[in-house]
Amino acid sequence: MRISGVVTFVLASLCLAGCSSTAGIDDLQPSNETTSSVMRPRAPVAAAPVETADLEPMRSDMVADNAVADNAPPFSMVEEEEAIVADTPQGSAEPQVEPVALMSPPKRLTRAAPAMLASPVTRYGFRDAKPINFGKASPRYLAVHGVDVSRWQGNVNWSKLxxxxxxxxxxxxxxxxxxxxxMFMKNWRNxxxxxxxxGAYHFFYWCRTAGEQxxxxIRNVPKMDGALPPVIDVEWNGESSCKxxxxxxxxxxxxxxxxxxxERHYGQRPIIYTSPxxxxxxLKGAFLDYPFWLRxxxxxxxxxYPGRKWLFWQYSGSGLSHGVTGRIDLNVFHGDERAWRAWAGGQTTVADAN
Structure with missing residues (x-):
């Protein structure tokens, strides 16, 4: 049978539309950049829904969860393994608490400091899967403890922590x-x-320029009064795609x-986290006027780290808590409760407080 001119025209139009419907659409590929600053847990962890309260607007082109390597290492921050010295002599004493590296007072921003600065410090109550005997230098003798987390801690119960x-x-x-x-935005808010x-930390990547990092x-971490200074995590990472x-x-x-x-953006001097x-x-002899967080x-x-003053000490990567499933990094502030309140409140440097 002969097909009418109208029918022929309609069929031809449909074919052309089908052939051209995907023309000009770029294939969206995840970034090739990988890092092993964290480790995948044994069970998959679902990403949290994005929560935007209290955060600066962010453009829709942020591909947030696009490239963590399958071979990433254990905790939120890593280093070469130190020899486990479980038999530290009981008589080894920690040096007297000294003023730590100077911290520039933060600028006053738009929000009031949180009321928790007036609350009592919660005392140490963690357990450790691989406890170390630090003797008289034990971090338990310091007053103010804390944690660091990433997506691999899953859904954190912050109240229990x-x-x-x-x-x-x-x-x-x-x-x-x-x-x-x-998980950053959810953890930040909760x-x-x-x-x-x-506070927020950035794992520094040696194959990218410092400026773009x-x-x-800055694009992703809100500038808020009461937040702790930002941290740059610098370490060698053999499992990263950047060699x-x-x-x-x-x-x-x-x-x-x-x-x-x-520092120009947040009005606070960044803290340097590093490993041995x-x-x-x-870093020996470098950045003497910056605060350090040492693993x-x-x-x-x-x-x-002989001779290096420090602000935070990461003393365990095997902490146990009711607030997370699995292990968590444990940290301690170098100072007493009074020094903590003064420093965390942004009213003075720790050096002035001690």
Whole structure:
């Protein structure tokens, strides 16, 4: 049979529409950048729904959960393994608490400091899957303990963490130039609601420029009064897709660019988190006017980082809490409760408080 001209025209139009419907659409691919600053848990952890309350508006093109490697290592911050020294002599005493690295007073922003600064500090109540005997240098003798978390802690019960002794929390926010921890916004909001002092950290990626990493952090971490200073996490990471190990001079230059940009934006001097091997290779004698957060899970920081003043000590990667399933990093502030209130309130430097 012959097909009428109208029918022929309609069929031809439909065919053309079907062929061209996907033309010009870019294939969206996740970033190739991977990092092993965290480790996948044995069971998958679902990303939290995005919560935007109290956060600055963010553009819709942020691909937040796009590229964590399957071979990422254990905790929110990692280092080469230290030898476990469980038999630290009981007589080894921690040096007297000294003024820690200077901290520039934060600018006063738009929100009032949280009321928790007037609340009593919650005392240590954590357990440890791999306890270390630090003797008289035990972190338990210091007053103010806290945690650091990332997506791999899953849905955190912040009220239980607070009740068990977490007075502050550093929360994984970003790494590299395009990674946003998918649990960051939920953890940021809920830690504050539970009464913890909160801060955000960035895992520095040696294959990206310092400027774009600073811009990415600033884009995703709100500038809020009462928040703890931002943290730059610097370490060597053999499991990362970035295998580059730049020279000491390049490392220090890149760190300075990143930290200067954050300090200008947040009005607070960033804290440097590091591990023994990276410190040995790059940071001895450097950044003397910056506060340090040191990982030392087998010996006191005075033994692992001789001569370095510190603000926070990450003393365990195997903490146990009712607030999370699995293990959690445990940290302590270098000072008494009075020094903590003065520093966390942004009224003075720790050096002035001691």
């Amino acid at each position: 607070r009740a068990q002794g977490a007075n502050f929390a550093y929360i994984k926010a970003t790494d590299g130039g395009d990674h946003l921890d998918p 830690a504050d609601a539970a009464g913890l002092k909160r 600073a811009d990415w952090f 580059r190990r730049p020279s000491r001079a390049t490392v220090l230059e890149k760190m300075q660019v990143f930290m200067d940009k954050l 091997d990276f410190y040995r290779d790059n 030392a899970v087998a010996r006191h920081p005075s033994k692992v």
